[in-house]
Amino acid sequence: MSAPDVTGDDTHPLDNPVRAALTGPHAHFAEERGRILRYPADVAPWVAIPDVPQAEDWADAAALAGPGGAVTITAFREPPPDDWEITFHAEGVQLVDAGVAAAPFPQAVRLGPTDVPEMLDLVARTRPGPFLPRTVELGSYLGVRREGALVAMAGERLHPPGWSEISGVCTDGSVRGQGLGSGLVLAVAHEIRQRGETPFLHASASNTNAVRLYESLGFVLRRRTSFLSALVPEHPPTRLPGTGGARRDGEARAAAVR
Structure with missing residues (x-):
């Protein structure tokens, strides 16, 4: 694209x-x-x-x-x-899709309202940013389970016309380094693309590791912003x-x- x-x-x-x-x-x-x-x-x-x-x-x-x-x-x-x-x-950055290799993630399962207590617990442990009891209603959320427990997730938040924000990206410390976050981001991006829309996301400017990861996946800086x-x-x-x-x-x- x-x-x-x-x-x-x-x-x-x-x-x-x-x-x-x-x-x-x-x-x-x-x-x-x-x-x-x-x-x-x-x-x-x-x-x-x-x-x-x-x-x-x-x-x-x-x-x-x-x-x-x-x-x-x-x-x-x-x-x-x-x-x-x-x-x-x-201070934050806004990154947009400029050639993300979006693709389904075989390990991903769809999350919904019944999963919210586990999602809130994962967010409390990993602190990816705001996620509230009804945030799941804003868009599609995908997760990864290990032995039945939710250990990683990503989904959609802001939805300007023609765009959808990937948000809530978090991975439990016990499974970091296994590519789960990247796989989920690419899978959510795939679902956004399938609707004919473009993925974007926000990150803290000080979280250089996350910014580098998103750039390696094909996102580019559009603008700097503040929260x-x-x-x-x-x-x-x-x-x-x-x-x-x-x-x-x-x-x-x-x-x-x-």
Whole structure:
């Protein structure tokens, strides 16, 4: 296949993949207030903030998360207000398929809702990044079992139009070095390709081993990005009357965004 566009065009869906997903294939998950979109708190932590947020945008994000709640952003350009507590900030990379040798993995088994307790346990041991009780609903997840126990997995998370993010890649320490993670990444990439879409992924810029592995599989750097999580103040400001807000009784609602 030909390499995808990696020019960084501002209109590219991967420039703000959370918003692109929540206004596209994942619109049925979207919770909306004003210009803010987010996934349900038990599905994914990501919140879509405008590139240049105004005070009312932060007020809407605070209303969605609730006092003391976390707002987690990728590809952010503006920091949160001074009274928000930043709990996590890391530099990252966004990598895209530029010739990945995608293929099924014979050892892989399909994972679903009944496997979530084991998936959460594996995530707690390996810490691949955010994975919540309903994250499995975002796309296909594959795993490897040894003597019945789940020891490795990978799946899909963000789904901007035409793209799908490979995420949740983790391997138990007892079976590392056996190629299970690579095999699962290639298998998930194969399923994405079979739908006519293009795989991409995010990684911490400091995790050079993971980045080198993904590059060896055929992913290339598209852009550098940042990840941030901040806590809403216990007494956040609210919108002034007449400045908009949620569409129903002042409460955030799930919306299929057009």
